[in-house]
Amino acid sequence: MSLIEVADIYFAYENNPVLAGISFNVEPGNILGIIGPNGSGKSTLLRILAGLLKTREGQVKINQRPISSCSPRELARMIAVVPEETLVTFPFTVEQLVMMGRAPHRSFMSSLTLADREAVDLAMVETGVKGLKDHFINELSSGERQRVFIAQALAQQPRIMLLDEPTAHLDINYQTEIFDLLLHQQAKNGLTIIVVSHDLNLASLYCEKLLLLRAGRIFAHGAPAEVITPKILQDVYRNRVQVSVNQATNKPQISLIPKGAV
Secondary structure, X not given: OOXXXXXXXXXXXXXXXXXXXXXXXXXXXXXXXXXXXXXXXXXXXXXXXXXXXXXXXXXXXXXXXXXXXOOHHHHHHHEEEEOOOOOOOOOOEHHHHHHHHHHHHXXXXXXXXXXXXXXXXXXXXXXXXXXXXXXXXXXOOHHHHHHHXXXXXXXXXXXXXXXXXXXXXXXXXXXXXXXXXXXHHHHHHOOEEEXXXXXXXXXXXXXXXXXXXXXXXXXXXXXXXXXXXXXXXXHHHOOOEEEEEOOOOOOEEEXXXXXXXX
């Protein structure tokens, strides 16, 4: 049985259509990568899955329940969101920020319970930021900050995690570190993960399935080997590419062919 069911959704900002006829399912414990050119509707689709935007037509179900029937608190207990950029204007410590992930499980102004503290501690340990718990967030590097926000999401104890460009602006070391962390959470806790990424090679390496959008519609959907092909990528991105097989993972990997090359 699918955990997430997306049925024929349409979305527009005022009179500007963004998504049209999007339908797909996500099985429990899977990692789905949403890829596509700029302006194809990737981040909008992620916000719809999070319940932050309402569709014009169609619906999204979690565990066979329409998310439109769920309260924000109910959604936050099921779904954690890590946006591309998180602006923190107040100098919170790492521990304070991770503790905010417990908000869906607490009543207003209630004291922290032992379960809250254990969830926060475990999330910091899992993401490797426990040693930074007393540091202010603005003292950290980009990679450390990203791990803190993933720890905050894990502290929610969600079934589903949605991430928008989690490795944007990070070097190759932090990129693999973040995706290895997500893979570990999937394997250990059965977490279902949906990640928007511009990095096709990272998405191919770490995602079990890919959803490729073009101009607000699904152009291809399937295993990386079914989506990452020279013809599909040339049709969508208008670039010639060479696709080979990563010998360590047996996943397709892309090399760009410069336009001036023979």
